[in-house]
Amino acid sequence: MLLVEALAGLGRACLSISRSPSYQLPPAQPFASSVATFRTTRLGPTLTLKRHCANSSASFATARLVTNQKYTLGPLSGEAAGSLSDVLLELGAQSVSVQEHRPKGREEQEIFADGERKFWDLSEVIAWFSPEAEAARVVEDAGAILGLQGLQGKLEEVVDQDWQASILESYKPLHISNGTWIIPAGMQPQDPEAINIFLRPGLAFGTGEHPTTQLCMRFLAQQSLSGKRILDFGSGSGVLAIAALKHGASSAVAVDNDRVAVQAARENASLNGASSQMDCLHNEDYNDRAVDQFDGCIANILAGPLVELAPLISVAVRPGGWLAMSGILASQAADIQSAYGQRFKTWTMLEQHPWALIHATALEGS
Secondary structure, X not given: OOHHHHHHHOOOOXXXXXXXXXXXXXXXXXXXXXXXXXEEEOOEEEEEEEEOOOOOOOOOOOOOOOEEEEEEEEEEEHHHHHHHHHHHHHOOOOEEEEEEOOOOOOOOOOOOOOOOOOOOOEEEEEEEEOOXXXXXXXXXXXXXXXXXXXXXXXXEEEEOOOHHHHHHHHOOOEEEEOOEEEEEXXXXXXXXXXXXXXXXXXXXXXXXXXXXXXXXXXXXXXXXOOOOEEEEEOOOOOHHHHHHHHOOOOEEEEEEOOHHHHHHHHHHHHHOOOOOOEEEEEHHHHHHHOOOOEEEEEEEOOHHHHHHOHHHHHOOEEEEEEEEEEEEEHHHHHHHHHHHXXXXXXXXXXXXXXXXXXXXEEOOOO
């Protein structure tokens, strides 16, 4: 039975909703003043917030704590998780996310979006419902529509909070190394003489907290960048391009395939007084003008995209220039080296277990 026919049989309207699956979703959070929908790309996750006003009444001396309902369902196959997500949204869930179901001891399964809808082999669906919704009945109806027998789930009530405000409050100045700090916008640096990179948190991947971002920043701090042109491929917030400029690079190009991330990188460049030195491009715009080569390229993505994009990234580095890649596990380094081995030599690996950064030099005459 087609989904639209099944929904019509229940007397409900069927909407067309399109989402990209996530290879890694942040923990879902309850909130009164924001509705979150997760959107992901090959080069990094983003979070889109839709604001709405929480109900309030001045007649109450004490505010009532409103609770949302959180339903965690799984484990499910990736195909079933994707279909269940759609149906739950059609039947009234406020937001739905899919994450990997990873039993203890099981290795993380890495996936990335390439224009096709992809999920993990074993997935969990997390659905949020309003306090008054009949969540259990909605889940039961969704299971019946899809023929999911014995659908397992856990229903919780979670007190609302201002999710966006609580996340922003959690950001603090972060010391990376070599006198380099990441400072959330609006905060004062502890050491004005240090290399301080100001970021507006929350718009795109790259707050400096992830080990791979830190590996990349430590690598940049060790390079002689004076007067160099640097490419940050898969730039997210633009933090690495900004770091390269702060360490002496003359110019940087930040490329991402998410337009929200491109805008975030532009805003962060402005925060750091680097707008005139830093071009922030969508990958389509970069592909149209990718004729110049760079003295160095840093790409903090994932192993899968790094292998797939090897032909494009390889030619971005001039002969004798360097390429540094992270977003990978140490166990994946050999596969990355194999994909780039024809044009690069002298491979070195930096580790922050279990993550790694590998870098090499482009062959002369290549």
